[in-house]
Amino acid sequence: MIITTARRSQSELVSRANKLANSFDLPYIERNGFSIEALKERYKDDIVVVGKDGLIIAPIKKETNIFFHPNLAMVRAKRMLKGEVDPLIQAIKLKEGMSFLDCTLGLASDSIIASIAVGNSGLVIGIEGNLLLYLLAKDGLASFTSGNKNIDQAMRKVQVVHQDHYSFLQQAASDSVDVVYFDPMFQASIDTSSGINSIRGQALFTDISAEVISEAKRVAKKRVVLKDHWKSKRFTQHGFMQLKRKTSLFHYGTIELT
The missing domain is CATH 3.40.50.150 (Vaccinia Virus protein VP39)
Structure with a gap:
């Protein structure tokens, strides 16, 4: 999987994404305005998005994103x-x-x-x-x-x-x-x-x-x-x-x- 940030990434999100990537030896990719689907297509991998409200997982083989909620x-x-x-x-x-x-x-x-x-x-x-x-x-x-x-x-x-x-x-x-x-x-x-x-x-x-x-x-x-x-x-x-x-x-x- 790869780690990236929300499209409008602030410095603290970038720092957090880099820290997460380093902790699990995963690649951090700058968002650079690309859509999640474009990143999936380019890297052929699951995407972990670091946002201000927490993590969002975009699995490569699934259209629906996954996020944490106690439900x-x-x-x-x-x-x-x-x-x-x-x-x-x-x-x-x-x-x-x-x-x-x-x-x-x-x-x-x-x-x-x-x-x-x-x-x-x-x-x-x-x-x-x-x-x-x-x-x-x-x-x-x-x-x-x-x-x-x-x-x-x-x-x-x-x-x-x-x-x-x-x-x-x-x-x-x-x-x-x-x-x-x-x-x-x-x-x-x-x-x-x-x-x-x-x-x-x-x-x-x-x-x-x-x-x-x-x-x-x-x-x-x-x-x-x-x-x-x-x-x-x-x-x-x-x-x-x-x-x-x-x-x-x-x-x-x-x-x-x-």
Whole structure:
């Protein structure tokens, strides 16, 4: 991929784009008035645009650009702050002070909710194997302003790591986090969220293997959690207790370790 700036680039955007390019050993290309489509045609690569409102990803094989936005997480977060119970937090029994490892971060919707639940004394780590999505999530969580200081604080607390989750789990210490969480792309597409649909082409479709689950069980102190289509065979295949929800097309499954 290449790094560039918004068409009307200011000095601070150019500086930020150069810093990002240097950090990941990626080429920085001056915009020089060219359209994004013209840059795609010229360089035959994905384009990362540094703008005043954050990063925009223009994938080479997709006409629609991708940008960070909490989407449904904002609705869920506001409900939580009013005292309502979030289905994810209820299912995985996440409480203040606990640690949460999100092995399939994406655009961090569930990690934001987890960060609110664990509070200032807790820990949330998100793993993302795709570099484009990692850049979006890391930049967005660090800079997006929701208008609610509690939600913004929760986003800032999420630690984002660029690595495949199996390698991360292999390197992690035993019993080092309370909950290890997986939300792989559903094998049957059911999600109507514009956020999910926008990243579907970029997301890693690596299946959850027995080896991954084995490592997750070693790393987790309390439980391993899977979010999947209600018909998914992964629940029984890997020994998850499926928590059925009559009104939802996706379910949570847990492997209790304590």
